[in-house]
Amino acid sequence: MKQRRLQNRPTTGLHGTLTVPGDKSISHRGLILGAISTGTTRLTHFLPAADCLSTLNALRALGVPIKRQGTTVTITGRGLTGLRPPHQALDLGNAGTATRLLAGLLAGQPFDTQLVGDGSLSRRPMDRVRTPLATMGATLELTGNHLPLWVRGRRLTGTTVHLKVASAQVKSAVILAALQATGPSTIVEKLPTRDHTERLVNAFGGQVVMALDRRTITVALHPTLRGQNLTIPGDLSSAAFFITAASIVPGSRVTLKNVGLNPTRTGILSVLRRMGGKISVHHHGQVGEPLGDVTVTAAPLRPLTLTANDIPAVIDELPLVALLAATANGISEISGAQELRVKETDRIATIVTELKKLGVAITEKPDGFIIDGRQSWRVRATQLDSHGDHRIGMMLAVAALRLSTPVTLTGADAIGISYPTFFDDLARLVPVKEALYVASVN
Ligand code: S3P
Numbered sequence: 184m185k186q187r188r189l190q191n192r193p194t195t196g197l198h199g200t201l202t203v204p205g206d207k208s209i210s211h212r213g214l215i216l217g218a219i220s221t222g223t224t225r226l227t228h229f230l231p232a233a234d235c236l237s238t239l240n241a242l243r244a245l246g247v248p249i250k251r252q253g254t255t256v257t258i259t260g261r262g263l264t265g266l267r268p269p270h271q272a273l274d275l276g277n278a279g280t281a282t283r284l285l286a287g288l289l290a291g292q293p294f295d296t297q298l299v300g301d302g303s304l305s306r307r308p309m310d311r312v313r314t315p316l317a318t319m320g321a322t323l324e325l326t327g328n329h330l331p332l333w334v335r336g337r338r339l340t341g342t343t344v345h346l347k348v349a350s351a352q353v354k355s356a357v358i359l360a361a362l363q364a365t366g367p368s369t370i371v372e373k374l375p376t377r378d379h380t381e382r383l384v385n386a387f388g389g390q391v392v393m394a395l396d397r398r399t400i401t402v403a404l405h406p407t408l409r410g411q412n413l414t415i416p417g418d419l420s421s422a423a424f425f426i427t428a429a430s431i432v433p434g435s436r437v438t439l440k441n442v443g444l445n446p447t448r449t450g451i452l453s454v455l456r457r458m459g460g461k462i463s464v465h466h467h468g469q470v471g472e473p474l475g476d477v478t479v480t481a482a483p484l485r486p487l488t489l490t491a492n493d494i495p496a497v498i499d500e501l502p503l504v505a506l507l508a509a510t511a512n513g514i515s516e517i518s519g520a521q522e523l524r525v526k527e528t529d530r531i532a533t534i535v536t537e538l539k540k541l542g543v544a545i546t547e548k549p550d551g552f553i554i555d556g557r558q559s560w561r562v563r564a565t566q567l568d569s570h571g572d573h574r575i576g577m578m579l580a581v582a583a584l585r586l587s588t589p590v591t592l593t594g595a596d597a598i599g600i601s602y603p604t605f606f607d608d609l610a611r612l613v614p615v616k617e618a619l620y621v622a623s624v625n
Contacts, residue, residue, distance in 0.1 A: 186566075186591050186592065186593050186595065187591060187592050187595040187606070188589060188590075188591050188619060189567070189579070189580050189583035189589075189590050189591065189592050189619075190580070190583060190584060190609060190610070190613060190618065190619045191583060191584070191586055191587055191588070191589065191590075191619075192432060192584055192585055192586060192587055193432065193584070193613045193614055193617045193618075194434075194614075194617065195434050195614060196429075196432050196433055196434025196435035196436070196481060197425070197428055197429055197432050197435040197436075197437055197584070197612040197613060198435065198436055198437065198612060198614075199437060199438075199611055199612045200437070200438040200439075200440060201422075201425060201437070201438070201439055201440065201608055201611060201612065202417055202439075202440045202441055203417040203418055203421040203422045203425070203439060203442060203602075203608065204228075204230045204231075204232070204254070204417065204418060204421060204602060204603075204604065205228040205229050205230040205254065205415035205416070205417065205418060206230065206379075206415050206416050206417065206418040206419070206420075206443050206472075207230050207232065207234060207235060207280070207418055207420065207421075207601050208280060208351070208377060208379050208418075209379050209383070209413075209415045209416065209443070209472065210226070210229050210230040210235040210238075210415055211234070211235055211238045211278075211280045211281060211284060212284070212355070212379050212380055212383050213226045213229065213256075213383065213413050213415060214226070214229075214235070214238050214239055214242055214249070214256065214258065215238065215242070215284055215285070215288060215359070216383050216384065216386075216387050216408065216411075217249075217256075217258035217260055217410060217411075218242045218245070218247040218249075218258055218260060218261060218266070219260065219261065219262065219263045219266070219288070219362075219408060220260035220262065220387050220388075220408035220409055220410045220411070221260050221262045221407070221408065221409055221410065222260055222409050222410035223257060223258065223259060223260065223410045224257070224258040224260060224410040224411055224412070224413070225255065225256070225257050225258075225410075225411075225412045225413070226255065226256040226257075226258070226413050226415060227254065227255055227412070227413065227414045227415065228254050228414055228415045228416070228417070229251070229254050229255065229256045229415055230254075230415070230418065230601070231251065231253065231254060231603070232599060232600060232601050232602060232603055233276055233277065233278075233599050233600045233601075233603075234276065234277060234278040234280065234281065234600050234601055235278075237274070237275045237276040237277070237278040237281045238275075238278065238280075238281040238284075238285070239251065239256070240274075241269075241273040241274075241275060241281060241285060242258075244269040244270070244271070244273055245261075245266045245267060245268075245269055245273075245296075246261060246265070246266055246267030247259070247260075247261050247266070258410070260408075260410050262408075263362065263363060263405070263408065266289075266292055267294075268294035268295070268296070269296060271297075272296075272297035272298065272299045272331065273285065273296060273297070273298050273299070274299050274300065275298060275299070275300045275304060276300060276301050276304065277300065277301050277303055277304055277527060277600050278300070278304065278600075279304060279307055279352060279526075279527070280352050282298055282300060282304060282309070282330070282332070283309075283311075283312045283350075283352035283353060283355070283356045284352065284355050284356055284359060284380075285298065286298065286309070286312045286313075286316070286323060286332060286334055286356055287312065287316060287355065287356025287357055287358070287359040287360040288356075288359040288360070288363075289334040289336055290316050290319075290321035290322075290323065290334055290336060290337075290339060290356075290360045291321070291336065291337075291338070291339045291359075291360050291362075291363030291364065292334075292336040292363075293336055293337075294336050295333060295334065295335050295336055296333070296334045296336070297331055297332070297333050297334075298330060298331065298332045298333075298334065299330055299331045299332075300330050302571075303527050303528065303571055303572075304330060305329055305330045305331075306329065307329070307330075307525055307526075307527075308328045308329070308525050309323075309325050309328060309329055309330060309332055310325060310328040311347070311348050311350060311353050312352075312353055312356045313325055313332075314347070315344045315345075315346060315347075315353060315356075315357050316339075316356060316357065316360055318342055318344050319339040319340055319341065319342055319344070319357075319360055319361070319364055319368070320337065320338070320339050320340045321334075321337070321339055321360060322334075322335035322337060323335070338364075338365065339360055339361075339363060339364040339365070340364055340365055340366055341361060341364040341365060341366030341367045341368040341402075341404065342364075342366070342368060342369075343368070343369040343370075343371065344357050344368065344369070344370050344371070345371045346370065346371065346372050346373055347373065348373065348522070349372065349373045349374040349376050349494070349495050349522070350376060350522070351376035351377040351378075351379070351380070351447075351495075354370060354372060354376060354380070354400070355379075355380040357370050358370065358380050358381065358384065358391060358400070358402055359380070361402035361404075362384070362389065362402060362404070362405070362406060363405070364404065365404075366404070367401060367402065367403060367404055368401070368402045369399060369400065369401050369402075370399070370400045370401075370402070371398055371399050371400075372398045372399075372400070373398075374398070374491070374492060374494075374495050375397045375398055375447060375495065376447060376495045377445065377447040377448055377495070378393070378445070378447050379445065379472070381393060381400060382445075382471055382472060383413075383471070384402075384406070384408070386411055386413070386471045387406075387408040387409060387410075387411055388406055388407055388408050388409045389402075389403065389406035389408055390402075390403035390406060391403070413471070416441060416442060416443030416444075416472050416474045417439065417440070417441050417442040417443060418442070418443065418601075418602075419442045419443050419444065419445075419448050419449065419451070420448070420499045420500060420574075420601075421601065421602050421605075422439040422442045422477065423451045423499075423500045423503055424503065424577045424578070424580075424581050424602075424605070424609075425437050425439060425479075425608070425609070425612065426439065426451065426452075426455065426462070426477060426479050427451075427455075427503040427506060427507055427578075427581055428581045428584050428609075428612075429479040429480065429481060429612075430455060430460045430461075430462075430479055430481060430482065430484065430507065431481065431484070431506065431507065431510045431581075431584075431585060432481060432584045432585065433481050434481060435479070435480065435481040435612075436478070436479070436480045436481070437478070437479055437612055438476055438477070438478045438479075439476065439477045439478075439479075440476050441467070441474055441475075441476065442474070442475065442476070442477055443472050443473070443474060444464065444466065444472075444473040444474060444475050444477075445472050445473055446473070446496075447495070447496055448496060449496060450493065450494075450495075450496030450497025450498075450500065451497055451500040451503065451504070452464065452477070453496070453497075454487060454489070454493075454497055454500075454504055454507070455479075455507065457485075457487050458484040458485050458486070458487050458507060458511060459482060459483065459484055459485045460479065460482055460484060460507075461479065461480040461481070461482040462477065462478070462479050462480075463477075463478045464476070464477050464478075465477075465478075483512065484507055484510055484511040484512070484556070485511055485512060485513065486508060486511040486512065486513035486514050486515040486554075486556060487508070487511070487515050488515065488516050488517075488518075489504065489516075489517045489518065489519070489520070489551075490518050490519050491518065491519025491520075492519070493519075494519050494520050494522065498520075498522060498523075499574060501517065501520055501523055501530065501534075502530060502534050502574050502575055502578035503578055503581070504517060505517070505534045505538060505545065505552060505554060505578075506538070506578055506581060506582055508554040508556055509538060509541075509543040509545070509554050509556050509560070509582075510556055510585070511554075511556035512556060512557060513555075513556060513557060514553060514554070514555045514556075514557075515553070515554045515556065516551070516552075516553045516554075517551035517552055517553075517554075518548065518550050518551045519550055519551065520550055520551040521549065521550040521551075523551075526572070526574075527571070527572040527573065527574070527575075527597075527600070528570045528571065528572040528575060530572065530574070530575065531547055531548075531550075531551065531552060532547070533570045533572060533575045534552065534575065534578075535547045535552060536568075536570075537567055537568065537570075537575065537578075537579055537582075538554075538582070539563070540562070540563055540564040540566075540567060541560045541561075541562055541563070541567075541582060541586070542558070542559075542560045542561035542562060542563055543558070543560060544556075544557075544558040560585065560586070562586060562588040562590065565588065565589065565590045565591065566590070566591050566593060567579045567582075567583070567590055567591065567592050567593070568592070568593045568594055569592060569593065569594035569595060569597045569598070570594060571594050571597045572597060573597045573598050573599070573600040573601045573602065574601070575597075576592060576594060576595055576597050576598045577598055577602065577605055579592055580592060580595075580598075580605070580606070580609065
């Protein structure tokens, strides 16, 4: 387990401009769509983090030629019917998105595949993809509700699928299955979730149409998907660590360039505005996905309340929302966020455990937490722990920027799951004289 000393509060705050790595969700999907298209797909500003490399390696094992040079990936598409049975189980590491999306894709292929993953992924619920895919005739054999998973590929039938959980991974699994079914499919979401799969299928020449209610999606059959050149926007979920840091470290002003601003993902910006944060957004032109620059200046924050409808657009940023709330001048309450319990860790438990070490007044609820930001922090334990969860690790590194007490982070290597260069990027915003030397956690 790697342990790392964390950067303390820089006296003049954080300053500078950063371009964060490519979007994780879009990197996974770009690989998959490229693989099932005909012709060549070129992804620029791809995220070469462990999670996306799990998808890349799985697709190679399915017979897809893929070349990667840094953040540029070239995929020779095999078309929807050109994947080959892998020689062994596909090991998806820590990647829930890879597992669920590939389960949907492989359910309609004419061969069987076994999917396995690391300890954390093997504890995450998979029945959520098995049940909706079964309504299309798919056969997924789980071990309880978990990996290892056998996908018994077969011909699928289009139908109407009502999703029981608000999950873009589950929706995307059904879309990828529906592309291969006989008869069109309709998917009804519980709440609108990130729509990158829909946008990308359409960009590759397919037809996924969203109804005006923003919850009902129809998927046209057997599209001819053609390879594309895609530039992947910066990941707003990665930018969010610096957006939060700049908001809560006095004296800061930071700009994040070319970040994805898909409205299904921008909950963190709305949260910050509602809390009184100083944030300005400069939208660029839109090429498939909205994109722009975000500038944040430190400001005193107000408390806020979030309920179930607010959650999907901020799901991955809830550890940061907790941190923002821990600096606000009142009591914040987050509810309807029970999905956090089944992320890379039980994030309600890990957020509460770790923030309590910093003396934050936080109370756990079954579906969220209550935080009184008026209580000043008092470090009670100097050894913080990511619990093997990349987003918890980065949130704690941002929290440490409020402290003048040295603290360490156990399990810092987990950060490589989504942001291998996180500490290097953070170091760029800290004045040289005060920067703790931090090498990348590759
Ligand atoms: C993702 C969807 C979300 C998110 C995850 C990435 C995706 O998960 O938390 O980090 O790329 O579709 P759920 O679909 O489980 O909400």
